[in-house]
Each structure stands twice: as C-alpha cells, then as structure tokens.
Amino acid sequence: MIVIHGGHFSSLDGFYEEVSNVLMKDTDWKVGTLDGFDDILYGGFGVFENKEDVEIVWKESQKSKEDLGLKITQEFYQNKIRQGKPFNTKLIQQKLNDLNEGKGQTLFEILVEIIRSHKNITLTLG
Known part of the structure; x- marks a missing residue:
C-alpha cells in the first residue's frame, strides 16, 4: 500500500514532491509534470513493478481537493x-x-483521473 498524505502539501509542486518521495524513493528522478506523474504509475522504476497490483491511499484528500481546486x-x-x-x-x-x-x-480531478486510468491501481480517497 502506498500512502499520499494530503497534509504534506498544498500546491501542485508540493504534490509532485510528495509522490516523488513515496513512489520514487531511492531514485534520482523526480516527478515534475502531469505526464511524468502518469509515467511513474506504469511502474518498473520506482517502488512497484510494471503492471503490479497497487493500492494507493490518498489521506486528507478533501484538503487536497480544496488545495488543488x-x-x-x-x-x-x-x-x-x-x-x-x-x-x-x-x-x-x-x-x-x-x-x-x-x-x-480541477487539478485534483485530473490527478485522480490519471491514477484511476491505471487498471492495476486501486485508489482510496480518505
């Protein structure tokens, strides 16, 4: 299970930093665009493998919905x-x-759509 903490950021750049930390730890590559975020969700070069079933829990998603509104x-x-x-x-x-x-x-809705477009990823908003 991968956890995105909405309390850790309040901007798109902050979101990119958060997902870089949780999805790309131990790599030199950082997320910096919507396309880049979509790319890392394919897996294979971060914390999960290509097509591996993954659960992402987005904690404090209501805060993120407002912050990225x-x-x-x-x-x-x-x-x-x-x-x-x-x-x-x-x-x-x-x-x-x-x-x-x-x-x-909104950016929040775009990010949720990007995550949900990956059939191997289950997203839980919390």
Missing part, C-alpha cells in the same frame, strides 16, 4: 498560456474556458 487550476492554465510555446495555448485556453464555465476538471 478551481483557483490553483486557473492559475496553472494561465501560466501555461503566458509561457506560450511549447504549450498548445488554444487547447489550454479551451480547458480554462471549460473550467470557468463549470465544465472542466
């Missing part, structure tokens, strides 16, 4: 739009528009 997600997209290349700013603007209209996903 609407405001921080809006800032996340706005920063990418400001940076421009290599980001697809049209796509990101659409995601921001959807979010502002109540149709888009």
Whole structure:
C-alpha cells in the first residue's frame, strides 16, 4: 500500500514532491509534470513493478481537493498560456474556458483521473 498524505502539501509542486518521495524513493528522478506523474504509475522504476497490483491511499484528500481546486487550476492554465510555446495555448485556453464555465476538471480531478486510468491501481480517497 502506498500512502499520499494530503497534509504534506498544498500546491501542485508540493504534490509532485510528495509522490516523488513515496513512489520514487531511492531514485534520482523526480516527478515534475502531469505526464511524468502518469509515467511513474506504469511502474518498473520506482517502488512497484510494471503492471503490479497497487493500492494507493490518498489521506486528507478533501484538503487536497480544496488545495488543488478551481483557483490553483486557473492559475496553472494561465501560466501555461503566458509561457506560450511549447504549450498548445488554444487547447489550454479551451480547458480554462471549460473550467470557468463549470465544465472542466480541477487539478485534483485530473490527478485522480490519471491514477484511476491505471487498471492495476486501486485508489482510496480518505
């Protein structure tokens, strides 16, 4: 069982640090992007092997849901739009528009979706 402690972070960078510590201990590689987070969940180079059945418990997930909610997600997209290349700013603007209209996903929801997309991983929000 792998435990993500929502009380250990309050930002996306903090989340990346937390999952690097629990999923990638004893490696030099750190998570720093959503794609990178998705990649480590395939296993094989962290604390579990490729396709190994894994349970992740996200403690204090309600705190994380608030911390990684609407405001921080809006800032996340706005920063990418400001940076421009290599980001697809049209796509990101659409995601921001959807979010502002109540149709888009927050960072918390995106992270949960990424975890749940891995069929060998069971996620428990606590």
